[in-house]
Amino acid sequence: MSKTQSLQFARHLHPTPLPADQRAALLKNPGFGRVFTDHMVSVRYHESKGWHDAKIEPRAPIPMDPAAAVLHYAQEIFEGLKAYRTADGGATLFRPEENARRFQQSAERLAMPVLPESVFLEACDLLVKTDRAWIPDGDGSLYLRPFMFANEVFLGVKPSSDYLFLVIASSVGAYFKTDAPAVSVWVSTEYTRAAPGGTGAAKCGGNYAASLLAQAEATRHGCDQVVFLDAVEQRWVEELGGMNVFFVFDDGSLSTPPLGGTILPGITRSSLITLAKDKGIKVREERYSIDQWRADAGTGRLREAFACGTAAVVTPIGTVRGKDGEFRIGNGGAGLRTEELKAALVGIQRGRAADPHGWIHKVF
Numbered sequence: 531m532s533k534t535q536s537l538q539f540a541r542h543l544h545p546t547p548l549p550a551d552q553r554a555a556l557l558k559n560p561g562f563g564r565v566f567t568d569h570m571v572s573v574r575y576h577e578s579k580g581w582h583d584a585k586i587e588p589r590a591p592i593p594m595d596p597a598a599a600v601l602h603y604a605q606e607i608f609e610g611l612k613a614y615r616t617a618d619g620g621a622t623l624f625r626p627e628e629n630a631r632r633f634q635q636s637a638e639r640l641a642m643p644v645l646p647e648s649v650f651l652e653a654c655d656l657l658v659k660t661d662r663a664w665i666p667d668g669d670g671s672l673y674l675r676p677f678m679f680a681n682e683v684f685l686g687v688k689p690s691s692d693y694l695f696l697v698i699a700s701s702v703g704a705y706f707k708t709d710a711p712a713v714s715v716w717v718s719t720e721y722t723r724a725a726p727g728g729t730g731a732a733k734c735g736g737n738y739a740a741s742l743l744a745q746a747e748a749t750r751h752g753c754d755q756v757v758f759l760d761a762v763e764q765r766w767v768e769e770l771g772g773m774n775v776f777f778v779f780d781d782g783s784l785s786t787p788p789l790g791g792t793i794l795p796g797i798t799r800s801s802l803i804t805l806a807k808d809k810g811i812k813v814r815e816e817r818y819s820i821d822q823w824r825a826d827a828g829t830g831r832l833r834e835a836f837a838c839g840t841a842a843v844v845t846p847i848g849t850v851r852g853k854d855g856e857f858r859i860g861n862g863g864a865g866l867r868t869e870e871l872k873a874a875l876v877g878i879q880r881g882r883a884a885d886p887h888g889w890i891h892k893v894f
């Protein structure tokens with residue numbers, strides 16, 4: 531099957547979607563990842579047939595055989611992107627082509643079939659159009675979760691011959707429950723997230739499974755998130771469990787760890803690098819050690835640090851804690867550079883600022 535193939539999505543609309551008053555009650559304070567829309571999109575893949583059976587239908591449990599490969603060998607990948615409501619009553623997505631391409635790269639790493647970009651985009655558009663009433667107003671958005679898993683009924687270890695691609699959507703507010711101006715992070719020296727040659731650059735569920743114990747350790751130490759060091763030297767800061775990281779220095783410049791196979795290539799990360807350069811801010815993609823981070827926070831050379839990703843956008847890091855004690859960054863709250871970059875990004879995402887790079891994809 532060619533990569534440019536297009537599919538007709540069959541439409542089975544929900545006979546009894548949630549009534550408007552009940553939906554409105556859910557949208558008042560949706561939190562993150564608990565409120566789901568009426569529909570879901572799916573496409574099947576079989577080795578002999580390629581991609582087929584594309585449809586939108588009422589969101590419902592998926593019947594599954596207990597021997598389905600994903601339940602045993604974790605062949606699963608996912609994406610995350612947000613739909614925003616625009617002032618003219620329309621809806622947009624932010625750089626969805628980048629998610630489609632990253633999904634293809636994740637698929638290749640997990641020995642899964644490559645979903646055509648056009649099918650990924652059409653699936654997202656169709657769900658947003660159909661469930662448009664679920665996009666919250668104000669600061670909220672509709673979080674789309676495209677994912678694919680191995681569905682062959684077979685216990686042998688090999689790439690599956692069957693896959694199911696789905697997109698579900700969740701109305702969301704803020705990612706972090708805390709009202710604090712900045713998050714605290716725990717430096718894990720016990721666990722690592724990704725090793726060279728591993729799956730660190732793929733967005734796969736297995737990476738998250740492997741990060742949960744470290745995240746639990748962070749929580750136990752009173753921290754919001756875990757920050758991982760490289761697996762080889764246990765020295766270089768890589769990223770958080772699900773967010774990339776940036777450092778802001780006293781000369782106004784930025785640095786972020788370089789991609790190299792062990793770091794997830796975030797679309798927020800790449801957008802912020804571009805926006806910073808647009809503003810004439812120097813950005814270095816270079817390794818930064820935990821010892822240097824501590825030293826620079828002490829001397830004031832390091833002014834700010836922040837985490838970034840689609841779900842939580844840009845989140846200042848105020849405190850760094852580890853087995854050797856803790857240190858604070860700047861005043862422990864949000865810094866000016868962090869706020870400036872966040873505002874530039876959110877302005878474009880929300881359609882309040884010009885979009886010089888063509889990042890906004892209009893759904894309707």
Ligand SMILES: *Cc1c(COP(=O)(O)O)cnc(C)c1O
Nearest residue numbers: 772773774794796797798839840
């Ligand atoms: C998804 C993800 C990110 C952020 O990527 P965005 O494209 O910016 O949302 C960062 N790190 C990990 C491990 C991720 O899974």
